[in-house]
Amino acid sequence: MSHPAASLDHIRRSVPQIREELGVAPVPVRAIRDPAIYALEKERLFKKVWLKVATAWELPNPGDYKVKEMPVADTSVLIVRGKDGRIRAFHNVCTHRGNKVVPNSDFESFGRARANVLSCRFHGWVFSTEGPLKSVPLQDHFGQIDTACLGLRPIACDEWQGFVFINFDPEPAQSLADYLGDFGALFGGYPYHESTTAFRYSTVLECNWKVALYAFSEGYHVPTIHAGSLPGFRGIEHSDFKLMGPHASSTIYGAGMDAAPSTQKFAGILHGSECHKPRPDLLPPAINPERRADFQFELPNIFPNLLIHLASGCGYPGMSYFTHQFWPLDHGRTLWEGINYFRPAENAAERAAQIHVNALHRNAWLEDTATMEDTFTGIMSGAIDDMQLMDQEFLIRHAALTLDRHLEEVD
Amino acid sequence: MTDIALPAGFQDLEPLAARWARPTENERNAIRLSAAPGDFVDFDALMAPRLEALLAHLATLPARPEDPADYNALLLAAAFAEAAPHHELYGDSAQVPFSFDARRFTPDHGTEAT
Ligand code: FES
Numbered sequence A: 001m002s003h004p005a006a007s008l009d010h011i012r013r014s015v016p017q018i019r020e021e022l023g024v025a026p027v028p029v030r031a032i033r034d035p036a037i038y039a040l041e042k043e044r045l046f047k048k049v050w051l052k053v054a055t056a057w058e059l060p061n062p063g064d065y066k067v068k069e070m071p072v073a074d075t076s077v078l079i080v081r082g083k084d085g086r087i088r089a090f091h092n093v094c095t096h097r098g099n100k101v102v103p104n105s106d107f108e109s110f111g112r113a114r115a116n117v118l119s120c121r122f123h124g125w126v127f128s129t130e131g132p133l134k135s136v137p138l139q140d141h142f143g144q145i146d147t148a149c150l151g152l153r154p155i156a157c158d159e160w161q162g163f164v165f166i167n168f169d170p171e172p173a174q175s176l177a178d179y180l181g182d183f184g185a186l187f188g189g190y191p192y193h194e195s196t197t198a199f200r201y202s203t204v205l206e207c208n209w210k211v212a213l214y215a216f217s218e219g220y221h222v223p224t225i226h227a228g229s230l231p232g233f234r235g236i237e238h239s240d241f242k243l244m245g246p247h248a249s250s251t252i253y254g255a256g257m258d259a260a261p262s263t264q265k266f267a268g269i270l271h272g273s274e275c276h277k278p279r280p281d282l283l284p285p286a287i288n289p290e291r292r293a294d295f296q297f298e299l300p301n302i303f304p305n306l307l308i309h310l311a312s313g314c315g316y317p318g319m320s321y322f323t324h325q326f327w328p329l330d331h332g333r334t335l336w337e338g339i340n341y342f343r344p345a346e347n348a349a350e351r352a353a354q355i356h357v358n359a360l361h362r363n364a365w366l367e368d369t370a371t372m373e374d375t376f377t378g379i380m381s382g383a384i385d386d387m388q389l390m391d392q393e394f395l396i397r398h399a400a401l402t403l404d405r406h407l408e409e410v411d
Numbered sequence B: 001m002t003d004i005a006l007p008a009g010f011q012d013l014e015p016l017a018a019r020w021a022r023p024t025e026n027e028r029n030a031i032r033l034s035a036a037p038g039d040f041v042d043f044d045a046l047m048a049p050r051l052e053a054l055l056a057h058l059a060t061l062p063a064r065p066e067d068p069a070d071y072n073a074l075l076l077a078a079a080f081a082e083a084a085p086h087h088e089l090y091g092d093s094a095q096v097p098f099s100f101d102a103r104r105f106t107p108d109h110g111t112e113a114t
């Protein structure tokens, strides 16, 4: 699905238009501070909208599965590629008496179903990777049992460009394509699936999920927070604002930084490689439409908790894109996941250079995450009732407004 | 610690490999986090002049070299990739200044052990 840039003109906004449309007033911090809001978010937001939980290339073969703990929906989710090649999602809950079908001890774990079945360890009920209940030990000892109705409990699941989304609503109000809307058109067409080399980091932050999301949603902090890891970042410009229903996006341009000697050598390896060099030509047409040479990455917020920074090798050397997700564990606890995606290294020098880029970016993330728990403590203190937001913080303003709209909706 | 074998032409760097080269990110992080400022200075002084040659050698090898000495050469480059910013950007501090506690980050790189 490729759309000419012209067809997306209606999503573009100038700064005056952003101010007009989203307002300029301070934004209340109550949605971050009030634990009652978190209860509403669980019911009216996280159990209603599409959430990215996996990528197709994490589960390349039939039988490959991922288990994801999702306290925000009070469940454990099993995402599995069936024998027919389709990826489905189920509650990781045995229909016998409720045990986890795949036991796990981490927020995320991976495995492969042998013979395309999964069996519950408690009493040995066996399920197909496509859902149906296949066998029950001592089945004739049940006075009543309808095995046809006892398959794994499905969760709505669909893919966009290889990103796997689920929706906990038994009857989602919108299809995934409709939910993503213009975002799908803006970001569609990039070969995301070719960048299968992933460096993932996660941590549990003692803060509300929106504090973490908002900290990663603006470029205002770059010259200050990243003075260590991105020294002398020149000519940073955060512009090309776009609004797309619940989603929003913008572009970070910048003339680069004072690269250290080792950075220049490692970066040279990736910049000199056909496979990893900057590829502005691969960007979807409405992103950096003028093909400016100082393009760094496109920074969108896919409501409610996903950022996909699309760089196509133009920002951090060799990096195709990176994603952030923010999973509430409780009102004041958040699982953050950051993932850097590269095309696979073709030789050991490229591998070392990717490790270098990854380390620099991880270090920048260590600078970002340093603010989050302090910010949450500050907001919880009650000393401030509002956030003051400048133009480059419009993704925050937009997300806060979108959240309010979701929470106001009365069933 | 005994030296870790490196390919011909790089054997003078074997003591550095013994000190820094490890197969996983967690092991390299642990070494880096316990390093003193002088360790970063020394690593950079010995390694920076040889980085280009080392990368040129690695460019002739598959992403995961079979030969143990070649694999060690990759691990040395990886360790330097992660240590160099501490000398060049962070004033020879083992921590990223003004940062979150690095030990709270959990790396998970798919099939690559961490
Ligand atoms: S709870 Fe799963 S087989 Fe009994």
Ligand SMILES: [Fe+2]
Residues within 6 Å of the ligand: A216, A221, A222, A225, A226, A364, A368
């Ligand atoms: Fe940042």
